[in-house]
Amino acid sequence: MKYIYNMKGRVNHIKMLTMASVTLCLMASCSNDDEDEDLGNWIDQSVFDGSPRSGSAYFTIGNIGYSGVGYDGDDYLTSFWSYDMDGDYWSQKADFPGTARNAAVGFTINDKGYIGSGYDGLDELADFYSYDPTTNTWTTIATFPSTPRRSAVAFGINGYGYFGTGFDGDNDRKDFWKYDPSTDSWHELVGFGGDKRRAAITFTIGDYVYMGTGVSNGIYLDDFWAFDSATESWTQKLDLDEEDDYSIVRSNAVGFTLNDYGYIATGTYGGTLQSIWEYDPSTDTWESKTDFERTSRQDAVVFSNNAKAFIGLGRTGSLYLDDLEQFFPYDEYDDED
Amino acid sequence: MKRILVAYVFIAVATGFLFLRFTDYSFSTTKSKIPLQSEIFPVGDGYGYQIDLEDRVLIKQEYIPILEGKRPFSTTEDAERTANKVISKLLKKESPILTISELKELQIPEFNLY
Structure with a gap:
């Protein structure tokens, strides 16, 4: 009886030993496999750079893109970076002097950048700052005099800044305001006929600024507008769902200009989107372009100076992305690059 | 019984050692593979x-x-x-x-x- 028990015991122990050895072997091979995959991914994605963050503000001055503030999933940020489009490298610049925030706006007036409004995790904000790239310094400018807000739109043209729409914590807005840097003052601008919204986009072609997309109370807006900077008047263009095959409506997208065409890219409509649409202002029509090659995203940043455009730094769900990709609208799609 | 106990202790030590070795190994690989x-x-x-x-x-x-x-x-x-x-x-x-x-x-x- 005792002998039999021992036999059983020994068999069990042999089994256990075998299992332990197998486990060890698996561990060894697994750890090797993982290592290879992680490395490959990291280098691929990381045409790296800047920092993984979302809801960053951005503007472009000449051949340099600037991006700062944002939310990295744990913290609201104040760090501020420049991206040299020709040299393809980043530099960390002077920290943003206001409260750390995301969903702020960025725009350029006469070779100075501006960042303001946004959300610090508790409140919507109304403070604005200008950045001078020649001295790498920030200056506090006049606080926005109306309701603090986040997820607004802003653009600079003809020596003025324009800021409007957004979410004030309770309601979406449809008011537009004008900032005059020569007097450091804000004035309300009347005449925008569109609906209230948040997380819309703009792009500028020549003397016109185009504005559209965004969301309000769960409804994605399909109206599209052109702002004539000479007369400061708005004209409604064809809706973003005018043709049956258009799928342009969305929020949290990016808008940019390249070779005098306008683009709406990425964003969210139910889920995050990779699609890019091209706007031809001469015909008021849209054409679908090759999808953004990387993971779909919302709240990305875009640097564009009409000659080059780079998209990056958005988020998909809770995964924060940190790569940047140049967009060539006229090149054939190549999945090797 | 004692011999079996020794065998288990040996396996535990070996596992720990191999784990450390692989962790260390992968760390140095990371370093050398990202130039x-x-x-x-x-x-x-x-x-x-x-x-x-x-x-x-x-x-x-x-x-x-x-x-x-x-x-x-x-x-x-x-x-x-x-x-x-x-x-x-x-x-x-x-x-x-x-x-x-x-x-x-x-x-x-x-x-x-x-």
Whole structure:
């Protein structure tokens, strides 16, 4: 009886030993496999750079893109970076002097950048700052005099800044305001006929600024507008769902200009989107372009100076992305690059 | 029974040893497979650094990060310590953002005031 028990015991122990050895072997091979995959991914994605963050503000001055503030999933940020489009490298610049925030706006007036409004995790904000790239310094400018807000739109043209729409914590807005840097003052601008919204986009072609997309109370807006900077008047263009095959409506997208065409890219409509649409202002029509090659995203940043455009730094769900990709609208799609 | 106990202790030790060895091994692989390098260069009356990935420049820092104005690092050692910090963050797959407290820790004298 005792002998039999021992036999059983020994068999069990042999089994256990075998299992332990197998486990060890698996561990060894697994750890090797993982290592290879992680490395490959990291280098691929990381045409790296800047920092993984979302809801960053951005503007472009000449051949340099600037991006700062944002939310990295744990913290609201104040760090501020420049991206040299020709040299393809980043530099960390002077920290943003206001409260750390995301969903702020960025725009350029006469070779100075501006960042303001946004959300610090508790409140919507109304403070604005200008950045001078020649001295790498920030200056506090006049606080926005109306309701603090986040997820607004802003653009600079003809020596003025324009800021409007957004979410004030309770309601979406449809008011537009004008900032005059020569007097450091804000004035309300009347005449925008569109609906209230948040997380819309703009792009500028020549003397016109185009504005559209965004969301309000769960409804994605399909109206599209052109702002004539000479007369400061708005004209409604064809809706973003005018043709049956258009799928342009969305929020949290990016808008940019390249070779005098306008683009709406990425964003969210139910889920995050990779699609890019091209706007031809001469015909008021849209054409679908090759999808953004990387993971779909919302709240990305875009640097564009009409000659080059780079998209990056958005988020998909809770995964924060940190790569940047140049967009060539006229090149054939190549999945090797 | 005693022999079996010894066998288990041996397996436990071997597992622990192999685990450590593989962790260590993978760490050094990571290091050697991501060819990040720093270069220090003179700017004005001081120094800047750049971080290269193979032939590509990832970060070029002509001036001390975070600070307003265009102030280069006062010594090559300051620039080098900062560049190495950025590389170590990248190798850990962290964001390359430098913070005031990190630059204080690196004993960059310009941050003594903070």
